[in-house]
Amino acid sequence: MFLHFLSIIFVLAPSVIVQSLDPTFSDDVLGLIVFKAGLQDPKAKLTSWNEDDDNPCGWAGVKCDPKTNRVTQLVLDGFSLSGHIGRGLLSLQFLQILSLTNNNFNGTINPDLARSGSLQVIDFNQNSLSGSIPDDFFKKCGSLRVVSFASNNLSGQIPDSLGSCLNLAVLNFSSNRLSGKLPSRFWFLRGLQSLDLSNNLLEGQILEGIGNLYDLRAINLAKNRFSGWIPGNIGACLALRLVDFGDNLLTGSLPESMQRLSSCTSICLRGNFLSGDVPQWIGKLNNLQSLDLSANNLTGWITYSLGNLQFLKELNLSRNKFSGGLPESMANCYNLLAIDVSQNMLTGNLPSWIFKNSLQSVSLAGNKLSGSITYSSLTMAASFQGLQVLDLSSNGLSGEIPFNTGALSSLLLLNMSRNKLFGSLPASLGGLKNAQVLDLSDNRLNGIVPSEIGGAVSLKELRLEKNFLSGKIPTQIGNCSSLTSLILFQNNLTGSIPAAIANLSNLQYVDLSLNDLSGSLPKELTNLSRLLSFNISYNRLQGELPVGGFFNTISPSSFSGNPSLCGSVVNRSCTADHPKPIVLNPNSSDSSGSSSTNYKRKNIVLSISALIAIGAAAFIAIGVVAITVLNVHVRSSVSRPDVALTLSSGEDFSCSPTNNPNYGKLVMFSGVADFVAGAQALLNKDCELGHGGFGVVYRTILRDGRSVAIKKLTVSGLIKSQVEFEREVRKLGKIRHYNVVSLEGYYWTPSLPLLIYEYFSKGSLFKHLHDGAGGNCLSWRQRFNIILGIAKGLAHLHQMSILHYNLKSTNVLIDDSGEAKVGDFGLARLLPALHHCILSSKIQNALWYMAPEFACRTVKITEKCDVYGFGILVLEVVSGKKPVEYMEDDVVVLCDMVRGALEDGRVEECVDGRLECDFPADEAIPVIKLGLICASQVPSNRPDMEEVVNILELIRCPYEGQEDLELN
Missing domain, CATH: 3.80.10.10 (Ribonuclease Inhibitor)
Structure with missing residues (x-):
């Protein structure tokens, strides 16, 4: 349209064509x-x-x-x-x-x-x-x-x-x-x-010859592969009004000659590798209306001279390394409509001017801003009635959410997630009648979800997860008929799931997991025809799981941790079955022998029927007492998070019984430990899944048909005492996240410590990248989703103060929906001390994922070590190549190869050749760049994993038709 408009208004001084009538003009016909x-x-x-x-x-x-x-x-x-x-x-x-x-x-x-x-x-x-x-x-x-x-x-x-x-x-x-x-x-x-x-595959440098184009008014070279510096004589193009060199591979700083572009109204240099600071002379570009320097490596303070740009309407400095605060001089930018300084390192309080001017969009996400959001600030913003987007997420803001927040009636998006906000949710949120996204997740909010929330009738996405909210889910949520995402997991919500949710016909994503919800599920939920995900795991729900629609294919992990749920979908009868306490003998074997020996080899299951069979008149009283104790135990196992059971144990499951066996302790964090084939099958060689630096993993099946993975730790000689071991394992067991493998329980003896994890039949990421046939190659959408999932899982672990230490593609599992699950995390915490020698010997298989500081005894091991491993993993996923590949005459280090290709302008060649051209370059190239930044040799140059998640979500393209992410 821009060119068509130009072609119409362009002053084509038409000369008068003088010629005689040609009788052959019918040639035109x-x-x-x-x-x-x-x-x-x-x-x-x-x-x-x-x-x-x-x-x-x-x-x-x-x-x-x-x-x-x-x-x-x-x-x-x-x-x-x-x-x-x-x-x-x-x-x-x-x-x-x-x-x-x-x-x-x-x-x-x-x-x-x-x-x-x-x-x-x-x-x-x-x-x-x-x-x-x-x-x-x-x-x-x-x-x-x-x-x-x-x-x-x-x-x-x-x-x-x-x-x-x-x-x-x-x-x-x-x-x-x-x-x-x-x-x-x-x-x-x-x-x-x-x-x-723009939007081609052009490469090379933008030559100094650009200075010859004296009449040039608009130049757009965005989304190519141009490299080198911005031409130093670009300022000779005095008539320039639009400059767009965005999304290339340009380096260096802004040339001083640009200050001569006084007629320029729009400058876009986003998505390059520009460095240095924003020069003070930028304030001389008096006609500038749009300035986009986002996604570069710019540093320093944001210059106060920006306040001189009185015609400025749009300012984007996001995804750089700016520090300090936003200059108060920007209060003079009276025409500013949109400002985005997200994903930097800005500090200080929220500047008051962002609520004074007639701003429509404000994004300060992913910085280190502190202080509180005041009542008076929002009163000012409400008086302008223009603010549509307010994103203050991922900062250090504290205090309560002002009770007059609902006065911002023009808001379309309000995001205050990942801060330190506390107090209750204001009832005025119901006044956000135009809001489509409300995200207050990952704070310290308490109290109830106010019923007034039903007044926000335009909501499409409501995120309140990871808080301390209590009370019931209000039935008024059913008034939000446009809702597509309802995310309330990891709170203290109680009561039943309101039937009104079944009326939200547009719902696609629901997550109510990790709460204290009870009661049965409304059968009308099967009417939600657009449902893609419904997670109710780790609550106290009971009764029959709905049958039909989405629920016929629901993943078992979506309702795990609710032992009282039943029905054909979960393959569990709805009769009044009670779990049976067990005592397993891990020293038993399969060899034949006397009847007494055979009796010892069986799992001893004490049930009501067994007691009646054994009982006699003399033992009736004892039987009554035993039954009463067992019933109390069963009821308490439903209400308590842990179920402790005893196992008869020797040195190994494969050894013969001894006359004086030791007894171990088995703890399941939810459900009941009832193994199908008994203890002797737990560590069956035929069921071995794999092994790593910390142990061997086996698969076994519980009585309810659920498979679990059991890890036999091979570092028992280095493990702490039982008290310390159990304390650390229970901490790991409390970690619940979509992208983290759940620790279901553990078993302890000094010589045989076991960890029990959820099982995923699709295997590891390594298998999908390197062992699969070409026809089963992961698509780009699947790869991006896996990278984002790993980042989210790792960010959650770091938030819980858990370091992984052993990140690699074999320790990332893939579920049936193609979601990545980070496993084998935090096992180094079980060692008596984080000794470099011990660690390096145990994770030597992850050598090429290990940050360089592992080799230095004097450098502290931090989360940035995991970030380095993540960076290598990103390059592995994108390229389909192993971190190091040994050729006949050479050794190819993936990180070095990709960095060299980037410098040579060949970065797209690093994408897995099996994808051919079936990937979006505007996603792939930034992801590769992010991987290299995460794999920086200097720890301080690596971003936090929370920052990585935010960057990936910004990179992700909004496709009209998302391809199927499930893995066959």
Whole structure:
């Protein structure tokens, strides 16, 4: 549209064409009819084109010179035509404007089209043309003023002959697949006023020749692979009003000559590798309305001179390394509508001016801001009635949420998540009638969810997870008919799930896990036809799980931790079954022997029926007492988080029973430990899943049909005492997160410590990356989702003060939905001390994921070590290559290879070749860059995992149709 607008308003000083009437002007009719013959016209736009007419001047889309009746303009924009641009148009000898935009023309570009001496405008924008631009196309182009091939499928290089078009004023080749460097003659187009080559695969440096383009008013080279510095003489283009070099590989600082661009209204340099600070002279660009320097490596304080930009409307400095506070001088930017300084290292309190000016969008997320949000500040903001987006997430803000928050009636998004806010939720939140997203998660909020929340009738996403909210889920939530996401996990909510939720027909994601909800599930939930995820795990729900719709395919992990749920979906009868306490003998074997020995080899199950069979009149009283004790034990096992059971144990499950066996302790954090085949099958060699630095993992099956993974620790000689071991394991057992493997329980003896984890049949990430056949190659969407899942899981562990120490692709498991689950975490906590020698010997298989500081005894091991391993893991997922690959004559270190490719402008070549071109470069390249930053040799240069999660969510493209993430 931008180019089309230019082509209309462009001052084409048309010379008066003086010529005698040519009786052969009917050639125009013939040429257009031949052109029409090769087209498909589904909307019958060309019905007025009649070959019997004397001239075509009355035809749709055709304009003629009134004196000569010769065709001067052919404008068929948006006619829905398809087919080839045929040779019939070559007959239009006096054609000045040819515009065929927004159609479906295909095939290649006819090299003879531009040879007409009168043609001034060629606009083929938004079609399906393919092939390369013919080099001959521009050999006779003296009259051309406007050329656009934007939004097609053109490839190859920009022809050098373009330099012959000395009168060219507007050039648009954007959104194609053009590659290579810009031709050297390109910079001699001194009449060029608008240049758009964005969204291609062009590379090389932007040469100093740009200074020759004195009349240039708009230049857009965004989304290419240009490298090097911004030309130092760009300031010679004094007429420049728009500069967009975003999403390239540019380095260095902002050249001082840019301060001469006083006419410039828009500068975009986002998504590069620019460094240094924002110079003070930026405040001299008095006409600047939009400034975007986001996603670079800029440092220092944000200059106070920004306050001089009184016409500034949009400011984006996000995803840099700015420190200090926002300058108070920006209160003078009276026209500012949107500011984004998220993902930096800004400190101090919230500046008062962000609530005073008529701002519409404010994002300060991912900084280190402190202080509170005051009542008076929101009163000011409410008086302007313009604020639509307020994102203060991931800071250190404290205090209560002001009770007048609902006065911000224009808000569409309110995000205060991941702060230190406390107190109750204000009832005024119901006044946010236009709000679509309300995210107050991961704070310290308490009290109830107010019933007034039902007044926020436009809500699509409500996130209150990871707080201390109590009370019931209000039934008024059913008034939020547009709700697609209801996320309330990890609170202290009680009562039943209100049936009103079943009326929210747009619901896709529901997470009520890790609360204290009870009662049965409303059967009407099966009517939620758009449901994609419904997590109610780790509550006290009971009764039958709904049958039908989404619930027929619900993942077992979505309702685990509710032992009283039953029904066909969970493969558990709804009869009044009670769990049976057990005593297992791990010293038993399968060999035959006497009846007494066989009796010892069996699992001794004490049930009511067994007691009756054994009992006699003399033992009736004892039986009654035993039954009473057992019933009390069963009831308490449902209400308590742990169920402690005893196991008869020796040195190993495979050894023979001894005369004086030791007894171990088995603890399950939820449910009951009832193994199908008894203790002797727990460590069956045939069920071995794998082994690592800390032990061997086996699979076994519980009585309820659920599989679990049992890890036999092989570091028992180094493990702490039983008290310390149990204390550490219970801490690990409390960790519950989508992207973290749950520790279900443990077993202890000094010689045989076992950890019991949830089991995932799809295996490890290593298997999917390196062991699968080419046909089962992970798609880009699956890979991105896995990377984001690992980041979220690792960020949660760090938030719980848990270091992983042993991150690698074999320790990341994949569930049936394609979600990544971080496993094998925190096991180093079980060692008596974090001794470098012990650690290195136990995690030597993760050598190439280990941060360099592991080799230094004097450097403290921190979360940044995990961040390094994550960075290597990101590169492994994107490239499909192992961290180190040994060739016949060489050793290829993945990190070094990717870094070298980035420096050479070949970073896209690092994406797994099995994906071919089926990946979005605007996601893949930033993800690779993020991986390299995380794998920095200097710990302080690595971001926190919480920052990594935020960056990934910003990188993620909003696809219209998300591909299926499930793994076959």
